[in-house]
Amino acid sequence: MRILLALLSLFLFLPASAGKEVRVYKGDSRYQSDILFTVRDGKVYKGKSTYQSDILLRIDKDVIYRGNSTYLSAIVLNIKDKTVYGGRSSLLSDILWTMRDGALYKGRSTYRSDILATLKDGSTQNVKVYRGTSSYRSDLLFTLDGPLTFQEFIAVWYAVNYIY
16 A cells, blocks of 8 residues: 555656657757757647757647747637637638648638648658648648647648747
8 A cells, every 4th residue: 555655646647748758850850959940738848858948839628829928919710610810810711721631721711822831740640740741741731649639740741940
């Protein structure tokens, strides 16, 4: 019984940083120096950092905030289904991106010419994101070393395009 209590108390005091981390690498690189962002516990951090001062974006359910804030004024994006709206809006005119069949489209378009990015799964751990409909290595924007939720992916997409 004492051993069980000791193990239980050990798990209760594990640091919050014990969660999974996904690194976002520039292109097809695996070098530490090419880490653009780290995603952990619903937050996107600058580079390979996980310090609170390096939080670029915070994901809370279907809302993405600037920094570590949860103020309404810090809302950058909000998501409904696979549709991404700018700020707090939910107007059709404010749709930024829509995800369908492994492709991220501009606005609410479904035209092939409006595909901004294509996601290709290199393995269960490697998701590669290409520019447009390409699958050429020269058009590889970034690689994820693990799985992300749709909300986390959108936060990374925003960070790559508007922060990096």
